[in-house]
Amino acid sequence: MAKQNTVFKDAFNRCLKLLAETSSLPSEPELGATLGVSRTTIRAILTRMEELQLLTWDKRAKVVLRQPKPEDYYPAEETDSLSDIIERSFMRRILAGGAEPGMQINELELARDIGTGTTSVREFLIRFSRFGLIEKRPNSHWILKGFTREFALELTEVREMFELRSAASFAALAPEHPAWADLDRIEALHHEILGDIDNRYKEFSELDERFHLLVHTSSSNRFIVDFYDIITIVFHYHYQWNKTNARERNARALEEHLDYIAALRSRDPARVEAACRRHLKSARETLLQSIQ
Amino acid sequence: MAKQNTVFKDAFNRCLKLLAETSSLPSEPELGATLGVSRTTIRAILTRMEELQLLTWDKRAKVVLRQPKPEDYYPAEETDSLSDIIERSFMRRILAGGAEPGMQINELELARDIGTGTTSVREFLIRFSRFGLIEKRPNSHWILKGFTREFALELTEVREMFELRSAASFAALAPEHPAWADLDRIEALHHEILGDIDNRYKEFSELDERFHLLVHTSSSNRFIVDFYDIITIVFHYHYQWNKTNARERNARALEEHLDYIAALRSRDPARVEAACRRHLKSARETLLQSIQ
DNA sequence: TTTTTGTCTTTTATCCACAATAGACAGTTT
DNA sequence: AAACTGTCTATTGTGGATAAAAGACAAAAA
DSSP states (O other): OOSOOHHHHHHHHHHHHHHHHOSBOOOHHHHHHHHTOOHHHHHHHHHHHHHTTSEEEETTEEEEOSOOOGGGSOOGGGSSOHHHHHHHHHHIIIIISOOOTTOEEOHHHHHHHHTSOHHHHHHHHHHHGGGSSEEEOTTSOEEEOOSOHHHHHHHHHHHHHHHHHHHHHHHTSOTTSHHHHHHHHHHHHHHHHHHTHHHHGGGHHHHHHHHHHHHHHTTOOHHHHHHHHHHHHHHHHHHHHOOTTHHHHHHHHHHHHHHHHHHHHHTOHHHHHHHHHHHHHHHHHHHHHHHO | OOSOOHHHHHHHHHHHHHHHHOSBOOOHHHHHHHHTOOHHHHHHHHHHHHHTTSEEEETTEEEEOSOOOGGGSOOGGGSSOHHHHHHHHHHIIIIISOOOTTOEEOHHHHHHHHTSOHHHHHHHHHHHGGGSSEEEOTTSOEEEOOSOHHHHHHHHHHHHHHHHHHHHHHHTSOTTOHHHHHHHHHHHHHHHHHHTHHHHGGGHHHHHHHHHHHHHHTTOOHHHHHHHHHHHHHHHHHHHHOOTTHHHHHHHHHHHHHHHHHHHHHTOHHHHHHHHHHHHHHHHHHHHHHHO
């Protein structure tokens, strides 16, 4: 097959949820805007819905006939884009499987393993190479540089440089800048999660990403913001892998965040720097600890 | 054709130069190591040389029959790898041609224009995207973000952060570290070029890259070193494009480098920082000036 | 006039095929 | 024994084909 229709399937599933809430659907362009797909895809969705007798569709009239049933949805594993699948397989191999630094990575073998063509694997590896974990030998294989202590130290060194600078710009933002409102919402979520930490500590990872990304964004520097992708992917897979003491670690990080947020609000550069450094230091220690 | 044999042609040309200097060639593995290619390619080269009656080849005996003539060489344009060709075409389009920020980039059109397949163009764009000049809309086109003033400012901001830190580490290197010897050679070249600036000012660009890369390398941080690629490519194409006052600009930069080098030698952090800042400031001004 | 729909074209994502290149291994030479 | 060559296999780089998805444009409806 030339192209997976995951965009269609995913949009179809999301459209089913919309359908559950109304008795008729809006115009094709409007649906497209809502679901973030083109009209071509919308029309394919409507056609499929008609087939399933979920609605009648005649030009503008889209009348809902019945509520969607669980079997109307496409299974979740069919809605993941190929690049997501490749990313997950690859990260599992290099993080979980005993992947030694220096190991060779073979495009063909990886592709066979995942059950996909080589082109997609190749493109993934090229994209992934900017994270500094693999390196290409032209006309030959890739080399795994490995998720080592050095990697973590180099990553955190740059992260700290960037975040200190971003935090300083954040504190200097005009009071009417929308970032302050985002910060309010994020702070409120911190309190919520801390209030029910035993049950909700797992939500930290996502909140952490949101918070730090907000800080980095205020640098208004594409290189700084883009770099945060590396942090995100490393921490994302890392949290999945290393779960020891997650509750305590997250509770502590939440407290540090609150301190950091208060410092940002004070707009006092020295205080911002101190709070930021304190949090980054403990984030680095957590990461290093989990490496060996 | 499935794959261009540019590796063969380029290695063949380089092997001709080796051949001009001796009466017989070394073993296949040794030749391979010298030219940086596999034995398969070496054997293809030897076969071709036999065909051209440049040598007789029987197992270990490779006797040179005659000196290579100019027509024995493959033309230079056939030895460039496809990705280099694509890079050049692309940079010409976006730097020289009236490429407005926000413009759409079309893989198919670009491929037709360059006379190549879409796969190669696509892979180039993915690799190139880390330079922050283009951005992908999934399932759709790329957007040119443009070589704008903001781009230059964001680039130099990060560059300055990284270089200040690298310069500080450089000054702290042990005296026996090989980087000091590299620095000596680079400094000597500075004096040579300055001594004949009217004729040799064009050599600055390459020397500049070598010097700054040496400094960045001493950070021992892959992200900092990798980032220097972006600087390199931007300045590389930029110098080709903007040549006004090149002689004066380069002379001034060479003087600043010498000052910077002396500061590194002094190992005095304050002096290093001052010299580094001074040079980076003028480098930034030069870049910004040439943008509009 | 503005938005929507029907229809059609273009482009992207992906697989596959094949030449170029790398690399493995056994036998041969020094 | 160590290095080299002959031969063979495996992998990479690249063009081409095709379904999915985007998007252009005119006709139709509000």
